[in-house]
Amino acid sequence: MNAEPRRVEHLQTDKGSVPVYATGIVEQPWASYSATDHDVWAQLFRRQRAILVGRSDDEFLRTQDAMGMGSTRIPRFDELNRALKKQTGWELIGVEGLLPELTFFEHLANRRFPVTWWIRKRDQLDYLAEPDLFHDLFGHVPLLMNPVFADYMAAYGRGGVKAHAIGPDALVNLTRLYWYTVEFGLIRQPDGLRIYGAGILSSKGESIHCLESAAPNRIGFDLERVMNTRYRIDTFQKTYFVIDSYAQLMDATQPDFEPIYAKLAAVRSFPAGAVQDGDRVIQRGSGEGWLDGGDV
Numbered sequence: 001m002n003a004e005p006r007r008v009e010h011l012q013t014d015k016g017s018v019p020v021y022a023t024g025i026v027e028q029p030w031a032s033y034s035a036t037d038h039d040v041w042a043q044l045f046r047r048q049r050a051i052l053v054g055r056s057d058d059e060f061l062r063t064q065d066a067m068g069m070g071s072t073r074i075p076r077f078d079e080l081n082r083a084l085k086k087q088t089g090w091e092l093i094g095v096e097g098l099l100p101e102l103t104f105f106e107h108l109a110n111r112r113f114p115v116t117w118w119i120r121k122r123d124q125l126d127y128l129a130e131p132d133l134f135h136d137l138f139g140h141v142p143l144l145m146n147p148v149f150a151d152y153m154a155a156y157g158r159g160g161v162k163a164h165a166i167g168p169d170a171l172v173n174l175t176r177l178y179w180y181t182v183e184f185g186l187i188r189q190p191d192g193l194r195i196y197g198a199g200i201l202s203s204k205g206e207s208i209h210c211l212e213s214a215a216p217n218r219i220g221f222d223l224e225r226v227m228n229t230r231y232r233i234d235t236f237q238k239t240y241f242v243i244d245s246y247a248q249l250m251d252a253t254q255p256d257f258e259p260i261y262a263k264l265a266a267v268r269s270f271p272a273g274a275v276q277d278g279d280r281v282i283q284r285g286s287g288e289g290w291l292d293g294g295d296v
């Protein structure tokens with residue numbers, strides 16, 4: 001354990017913004033959070049909770065309440081861990097910033113979810129280049145209380161360790177799965193589409209855009225389709241993939257991905273906004289406001 005955790009953020013260089021990685025596991029320095037830090041958490045928490053009623057998976061908000069995540073102060077990892085360990089065997093660990101891929105996968109495979117210890121500044125309420133405490137804790141942690149989703153996350157970590165050994169192309173395919181499910185996934189509920197992806201849940205603008213804008217495609221989840229689709233890191237997503245249940249996600253991770261990686265290595269990847277033959281189209285996007293180029 002480091003005595004004084006660092007705040008590791010991207011660096012601005014002459015080549016633009018460069019991500020910086022850190023591997024240390026740190027104790028959450030809870031006593032060192034300032035009144036402003038707690039207030040930033042409170043503002044973000046209240047704002048997102050108001051937006052997410054009727055937009056997020058109902059279970060998500062219920063679980064936040066049940067595990068004691070509230071607006072009054074930044075939650076303590078050790079308190080959340082008591083609920084989490086008991087329910088699904090997961091544990092939050094404090095980290096200083098982005099982790100190298102393999103380190104991240106190994107944590108997930110062992111049911112350890114890395115949470116950035118520091119929170120964004122007051123002038124960054126709407127956008128931040130990398131994950132901070134609000135994104136990680138508010139967005140990702142509640143669904144780790146769902147036993148099926150919790151198993152999916154661990155299976156993803158094991159898949160990541162394997163993909164890392166296979167090579168960079170396999171990792172690209174697998175990363176798209178994380179992006180379009182864990183970060184930007186939608187789920188179908190009886191009364192309509194709801195949000196479960198943490199990248200959306202922690203973003204005011206995208207929480208509304210993903211459900212209410214005519215611009216994006218909304219397409220039924222298909223593992224190979226997702227693994228072959230590029231995505232946006234600089235704008236809202238052009239396509240959202242919709243699952244019917246978390247069990248569907250878990251089932252999709254049962255087969256060995258190696259034959260899929262081999263198959264996808266021989267085909268061109270799909271642009272982020274293109275609709276393909278065979279897609280289960282729930283809503284075809286108008287494409288309004290889309291920028292050309294920039295898919296990663």
Ligand SMILES: [Fe+2]
Nearest residue numbers: 131183198199
């Ligand atoms: Fe995330």
